[in-house]
Amino acid sequence: MDTTPLIQIKQVSKQYKGATFLSLDAVDLQINRGEVYGLLGPNGAGKTTLISILCGLIKPTSGEVLISGKSFKTDDKEIRKTIGVVPQEYALYPKLTAKENLLYFGSMFGMKKSELKPIVSTHLDQLGLLPFADKKIKTFSGGMKRRVNLIAGILHNPELLFLDEPTVGVDVQSKQAITTKLQELNKAGTTIIYTSHHLREAQDLCSLVGIIDSGKIIAENTPAKLISETEDARNLEDVFIELTGRELRDYA
Structure with a gap:
């Protein structure tokens, strides 16, 4: 060790x-x-x-x-x-869907689309966003944007x-979802x-x-x-x- x-x-x-x-x-x-x-x-x-x-x-x-x-x-x-970075400002493109944003950011880490798709879907599902995967970010609430923002920073498993x-600036439910996800990430190393x-x-x-x-x-x-x-x-x-x-x- x-x-x-x-x-x-x-x-x-x-x-x-x-x-x-x-x-x-x-x-x-x-x-x-x-x-x-x-x-x-x-x-x-x-x-x-x-x-x-x-x-x-x-x-x-x-x-x-x-x-x-x-x-x-x-x-x-x-x-x-x-390294993964999740900034306070939303690092997202408002006219793209949640899935399009995440596929783009994953490609910036050098990840192939074939490996990215299941990873994106898993994270969206875990954070309650899978039903909104094909909705544009500009339609999302603040809490939803925060959750997508988090996913964008962890796609490459930093x-x-x-x-x-x-x-x-997020609601109690979004805060709980984000905190739980962070605890899971930490537990995984x-x-x-x-x-x-x-x-x-x-x-x-x-x-x-x-x-x-x-x-x-x-x-x-x-x-x-x-x-x-x-x-x-x-x-x-x-x-x-x-x-x-x-x-x-x-x-x-």
Whole structure:
């Protein structure tokens, strides 16, 4: 059994051009295979920057990121094959049907149509969308779009899945369907990196939580231990407020 951390983040810093501050400040982090890791933080704390670096979308100013011991500098294509990304924005074509969208995204992963069709049908069925497979995305509710969005990111059975607010703005039934699917994926071996402002959901879903603020990881542990180690905390939201404060983090 490979005990090497799936993700190794070594002294990673990021300063955007023209910025007077570091978006990430010497972050050190290891994430093991099989975790559901919640990366939580206020607006502007550095979550999106760190996830973007882990996905290979932007480069750090300094430091190193290794995924399965490989670096984007030398093994970019190989790493990308093992990653799935489910963005907060709907990454779907509204004038195409659900099935057409998924067949297209599957082809982008290099999958053949003959192998894709049963995979697409299985996922649609598991998420209650098979009766709507041939309906255009523009007719779907928000919850239905979220479920298709999730399927688009997991068609190639990624080893590592990044999720940004996967249940934002959906109904209770869709949220339950998405959460159940994520738990099944994790049980089957997929490591999940999850960001959300739904702290109750994170408390229930995540095996490990890292709280980031001002570009630094300021706490990391299981949800239960974070709660037990924070005075008067009843839940993860209490921990979050205690560590990051009550000051509004609006920015434009």
